[in-house]
Amino acid sequence: MSTIEDTALDVEAWLDENWDPDLTVAEWWARMAEARLAHPMLPAPWGRDWSRNQAAELAQAMVQRKALGPPSGLGMMLAAPTIIAHASEELQHRLVPRILDGQHGWCQLFSEPGAGSDLAGLQCRAERDGDEWVVTGQKVWTSLGQWADYGILIARTDPDAPKHRGITYFAFPMLQDGVEVRPLREMTGRALFNEVFLDEARVPHANVIGDVGDGWRVANTTLMVERSGIGGNNVAAPSAAIPGTIAGHLDRPAGSFENEVPALAEGGVGAGRVKSFIKLARETGKLEDPTIRQDLMRLQTMVEITGWHLGRMKSGNAATGGEGNLAKLRNSDVVRLARDLGCRILGPGATLMGPDAPSGGSIQEMTMFSPSPSIYGGSDQVQRNIIGERVLGLPKEPGPAKDTPFRELPQNTSPSR
Known part of the structure; x- marks a missing residue:
């Protein structure tokens, strides 16, 4: 190489x-x-x-x-790595090229109104009908769903199996009858997220990724990639x-597209953001403020440590299995620090929005977006639970036996994941 x-x-x-x-x-x-x-x-x-x-x-x-x-978008970030890891060679060659050349947009059909933190408690169902599956249910917090040609979908295919083993993972075609996408307006003013209603929509059996009933294992690959991606710095040139x-x-x-804002809000914090903060602090006369200098150094340190952490994951030297969760937690801390530091540098100008505002509105938009990283992709509290149980070996909260059929579980009350 x-x-x-x-x-x-x-x-x-x-x-x-x-x-x-x-x-x-x-x-x-x-x-x-x-x-x-x-x-x-x-x-x-x-x-x-x-x-x-x-x-x-x-x-x-x-x-x-x-x-x-x-x-x-999510085709690049989530779908392609998961398809490459788990799909048949035929399905890879059918789907991945159209992700890489941008011909198909993708979304993620995981979370439900009653199955967010307890994702394995999902109730969207898929029933086999010859060479197709018929899907009925509701998904929510579906980023970019209004522009998606396909979605990575997990649905319950066997309610008699235990909660984690009756789920199947699909490459789901979005452009069909029976699929309704409703954008959800955020406090940023954008509509990045959506709710999606599925009413007897269909997906070919050939679009199953992995094995029928093994979708939870495949979904964990997606979640690992997602959390690592959320926790890392952006490594692609911006694209509106x-x-x-x-x-x-x-x-x-x-x-x-040179002067257009990317569809994804500006929540990323990397080395480029730190440099822009230093430049802005110098221009506003804040660089000599010892508390500003201290937090600039702290932010730079956290960004560098995140890069080392992700480099270790890429090299195959991850030791605990919780590196993606740790990266996501660190990203929440980095974004919060960047938000507070950016607003302190701007002073009253932080209350102004738009391209004519100080910093071109970039810091202001990051501020509005800043609560999101601690929620999407699994909240910070969920990440800590996963680390505690799977990495540190702490006991799980009491709940039904793992082999309990899903249909016998109290719905949307189990704390296990």
């Missing part, structure tokens, strides 16, 4: 030859996918098996050229273009 230095040189040459703002989004993303640069941290043949630092080199080079980033057939972005010029 090439070194980071060699990779940077290759990336520079490739971008010089290939980036063209007059290309359509679809054409540009197709070039990235063909070069295995859409998600270079994936294994071959989909990616280049790059480290996080190597992927960051690519992102930095793209930002310098103001090149549109690769397809964003939304993948898939619904948003209508594929035919627009790739260079036309």
